[in-house]
Amino acid sequence: MSSPLSKLFGKSPFASIQQHMRLVSQCVEKVPFLFEHLRNNDDAQLAKVAAEIDDLESQADDVEADLRLHLPKSFFLPVDRRDILGILESQDAIANVAQDIAGNLTLRSMPFPSAIAEPIEILLESVMNVCRQCVTMVEEFDELIETGFGGRERDSVETMVAELNRLESLSDQKLVNALKALFAAEKTIDPVSVMMWYELIGWLGDLADHAERAGDRLRLMLAK
Secondary structure, eight states: OOOOHHHSSOOOOHHHHHHHHHHHHHHHHHHHHHHHHHHTTOOHHHHHHHHHHHHHHHHHHHHHHHHHHHSSSSEEESSSSHHHHHHHHHHHHHHHHHHHHHHHHHHHHOOOOHHHHHHHHHHHHHHHHHHHHHHHHHHHHHHHTTTTSSSSHHHHHHHHHHHHHHHHHHHHHHHHHHHHHHHTTTTOOOOHHHHHHHHHHHHHHHHHHHHHHHHHHHHHHHHH
């Protein structure tokens, strides 16, 4: 990313934030395939996707470490260093949760009960919508810099953040539905699997929560 401001004042941190988010997004986009392979009892493909998520998460960690190392103490922009780090931390948490989900699914072979298949699929779709909205929002950093964090681009980001919050609220509802389906079928599932599914459903909710948090941090940054 190159802009008149970044040329004047050195390397902008926003290009690295976007690069990091793109790797995080690639991690999250693989999560539905984990559940697809679990449902198909395809342990080999599940392990392959989990390894891909591990690799992407590691790449994201490298970008994060480099950004933290070279992040200046101050900017010639209306941006606080703590705001940049806050957004970075929320993005990193998304990748970490995706990695946790992958790791959990490869630890123990467990059934994918038909009673929860549809609620899980609906929850996954809802969570993915939240995360994709977060990616779209982060991609607006270019335009924000060009306009000096003002004008129509700022209004556009605020609108996107509001939509992000709406989508996250919807995902909360889908999470509750998935849990209800799990508990309704718990007598037909072994207790350990019930607990693992409970944790997995919670982690799916965490993906959406961290994506929303990244958006809220951006909103706070724009408000200053």
